Amino acid sequence: MLSYRHLFHAGNFADVFKHALLTRLLVALAHKDKPYFYLDTHAGIGRYDLTHAWAQKVREYENGIGRLWDRKDIPAALAPYLDAVKAENPDHKLRFYPGSPRIARGLMRPGDRMVLTELNKTDFADLCKWMGREQQTVIQLLDGYQALKAYLPPKERRGLVLIDSSFDRAKEFARIATALKEAHERWATGTYAIWYPLMAHGAMVGFARDVEKTGIRKILRLEFSIMPENSPVIPGCGMLVVNPPWQFKDEAQPLLDWLWRALSVDGAGGVKVDWLVRE
Numbered sequence: 232m233l234s235y236r237h238l239f240h241a242g243n244f245a246d247v248f249k250h251a252l253l254t255r256l257l258v259a260l261a262h263k264d265k266p267y268f269y270l271d272t273h274a275g276i277g278r279y280d281l282t283h284a285w286a287q288k289v290r291e292y293e294n295g296i297g298r299l300w301d302r303k304d305i306p307a308a309l310a311p312y313l314d315a316v317k318a319e320n321p322d323h324k325l326r327f328y329p330g331s332p333r334i335a336r337g338l339m340r341p342g343d344r345m346v347l348t349e350l351n352k353t354d355f356a357d358l359c360k361w362m363g364r365e366q367q368t369v370i371q372l373l374d375g376y377q378a379l380k381a382y383l384p385p386k387e388r389r390g391l392v393l394i395d396s397s398f399d400r401a402k403e404f405a406r407i408a409t410a411l412k413e414a415h416e417r418w419a420t421g422t423y424a425i426w427y428p429l430m431a432h433g434a435m436v437g438f439a440r441d442v443e444k445t446g447i448r449k450i451l452r453l454e455f456s457i458m459p460e461n462s463p464v465i466p467g468c469g470m471l472v473v474n475p476p477w478q479f480k481d482e483a484q485p486l487l488d489w490l491w492r493a494l495s496v497d498g499a500g501g502v503k504v505d506w507l508v509r510e
């Protein structure tokens with residue numbers, strides 16, 4: 232049963248964290264002329280109307296993109312991300328928030344290729360609406376974990392896989408570790424970005440151990456929390472990046488430090504960037 236709807240959370244601090252890092256990964260891929268491949272296994276609907284009743288219920292975006300929208304001192308590394316949000320709102324009022332597919336689309340070059348998979352039928356229909364028909368984009372109603380089998384390795388031999396699960400099933404952490412191992416066996420040189428919520432300490436230690444056990448090397452761990460640990464919503468989130476681009480770690484640390492200062496609630500939480508597994 233797929234009960235998760237991202238519209239309730241669109242534009243919140245976790246989206247800001249994820250999408251800011253996503254833009255840096257895609258910008259790095261565009262440094263070389265050769266085309267790249269992008270697979271978004273859990274694509275969502277592509278574009279979110281923040282005036283919709285679901286987004287208005289808790290207004291999570293206010294403590295995310297809402298806090299950045301009017302800032303005039305955005306660091307250069309965040310510009311591609313903010314530009315993607317601005318592109319959805321040409322009248323300069325924050326109403327629409329782009330999901331990962333539209334953010335990626337905005338950064339892709341004519342020869343690059345994108346596959347988007349989404350398992351919720353209603354969300355899939357919206358995704359098709361917001362992404363339209365385009366030769367370089369394939370959109371499928373498909374389990375994202377099946378997509379890893381179906382589309383890897385890509386013919387381009389360079390690119391990025393975003394695994395952005397809604398974590399609405401038990402054992403999702405273990406499932407992701409297994410999926411990553413299998414995907415990496417198919418395509419060892421690709422970059423993989425895996426978003427996750429920060430949960431109880433035991434769950435996080437177990438996830439790290441499961442990922443270490445895959446034997447995959449070169450895994451950067453980025454964690455970002457802005458709420459007190461006893462908060463009713465998740466206090467923070469993280470991303471594992473397998474095969475990060477050159478200098479990504481040095482670029483991500485100051486970017487996340489800046490975001491933390493902009494978004495932290497009463498100075499809670501913090502930023503951690505370290506190698507879960509080195510080269």
Ligand SMILES: C[S@@+](CC[C@H](N)C(=O)[O-])C[C@H]1O[C@@H](n2cnc3c(N)ncnc32)[C@H](O)[C@@H]1O
Nearest residue numbers: 237273274275330331349350351374375395397
């Ligand atoms: C966190 S949201 C995705 C947000 C999107 N990546 C973004 O950043 O804009 C997770 C999405 O995954 C979908 N989903 C859940 N399980 C899935 C699965 N096994 N395969 C593909 N999509 C799935 C949900 O319906 C939901 O739309």
